[in-house]
Amino acid sequence: MLAAIGLDEAHETAYRTLVAVGAAEVGDLAHRLSLGEADTERALRRLERHGLAAQSSAGPQRWVAAPPGVALGALLTQRRHELEQAELSAALLAEEYRARAGQTAAHDLVEVVTGTTAVAQRFLQLQLGATDTVCALVTGAPMAVSGTENEAEEQAVGRGVRFRVVVEREVLTLPSGLVELGAAMGREEQVRVVDRVPTKLVIADGATAMVPLTSRALEPAALVVHASGLLESLTGLFEAVWREALPLRLGEGGAVDEVVGSAPDRVDLQILSLLLAGMTDASVAKQLDLGLRTVQRRVKGLMELTGVTTRLQLGWHAYERGWVTR
Known part of the structure; x- marks a missing residue:
């Protein structure tokens, strides 16, 4: 709970314990924490640096907890100020980026990302940075990252980002396919199905897209596309597939209950x-x-x-x- 102000779990536990007893000797606190006295004293020294604990006037081995309302309030105020400064810096950098966008060279409009870790990281960045809509085409072939379930996606949905996902029918037959789709639809993501999608594709806020690169290399690679005619073409491709795809509905137990037909009865x-x-x-x-x-x-x-x-x-x-x- 207090990680946001720089305390790990061990130090938070030490502070909570000290708050609960009010004051304690190092040995007594070490016993309560199931730690050695040396480790306990190091934890207390760190709490002291954060203004959360202090040595008692009764003796050098006795420590008292600082009042949470005052001590934690000061730390929260400091962190808010740091976040405000970081937010201001981010806004200035974004403004500088937009100002230079019109002067961007053609070769800067795309990035080549190579390696499983790099591809996965770039994919997560797209979703974490999305503020409005994420569109995705998902194939049944193995991929470096999951197209339907990851923490970044859940966080994005929690921020109000809308997901539009088209999966090819093969995904429904995968061992975890229906489970992942059920979880996505449980988050109110829009999911449609087609027999085959032309390529894997992710588009964030209509501003950045990511597509895989076909290569004989052992490691996967992807192309990250920024605002350009190519991005507009990829967006048009997604919308064309979306229009032809059929909305998916799952019944009880996650079974496929209905895929809306291609024509009304x-x-x-x-x-x-x-x-x-x-x-x-x-x-x-x-x-x-x-x-x-x-x-x-x-x-x-x-x-x-x-x-x-x-x-x-x-x-x-x-x-x-x-x-x-x-």
Whole structure:
């Protein structure tokens, strides 16, 4: 809990114990901590440097805890100041980077990252640095990093970053495939499925992309692409695959419950036609002898299938795809 202010677990335990007893001899504290007296005294000296403990006037071997409200408050204030300074430095560096972006040479628009550790680290940096959206194409082939489950992804989701993921169908057959997809969908990530994806791909905030490099080398390599025409092409590739992919639903126990079909059935078409004729959901339900929730669920499924967010867009897509006519 106190690692943020520079204390490791051992020193935090020593401080908590000293707070609990108020004051203690080195030997007594060593017994409570199950440490040697030399290690206990070193821990107390470090607490003293942080202003969390002090030697008692009763004797050099007796120590007292500093009041947490005062001592920890001072440390927190110092750390806040340091974080503010770091945040200011980061903002200045970002501004300098943006100012030079227009003067960036063509060869600086891409990076080649080689080696399992380097590729994994760069991938994590993309997700940790994302603030809005992460888009990913995931294949069933082995990769240096997982495309569906890692701590950075969970942290990003916790910050409100939206994930749009397309996996190829082979991923569903992998031993841990459904478990990882279930965890991703449990975090409210959007997951779709296609038979095959053209390449592994990760795009963070529409500003940086990462794709693997085909190589005969033993170690994996990846290409990191910054804002450029190439990045726009990769973004267009993802959106094209996303439009053709089918939304995935998992049932109880993580089994594949439904992959929305590539075209609506007869009832869906009837619902669409009546809605486009201006009828309300309730009127459509009554006309087709369906439950209101059934109508609304089918409409939601059609919106997921077409990748739209409004019914107006759904009507346009239905016409464009030939599901309905004028």
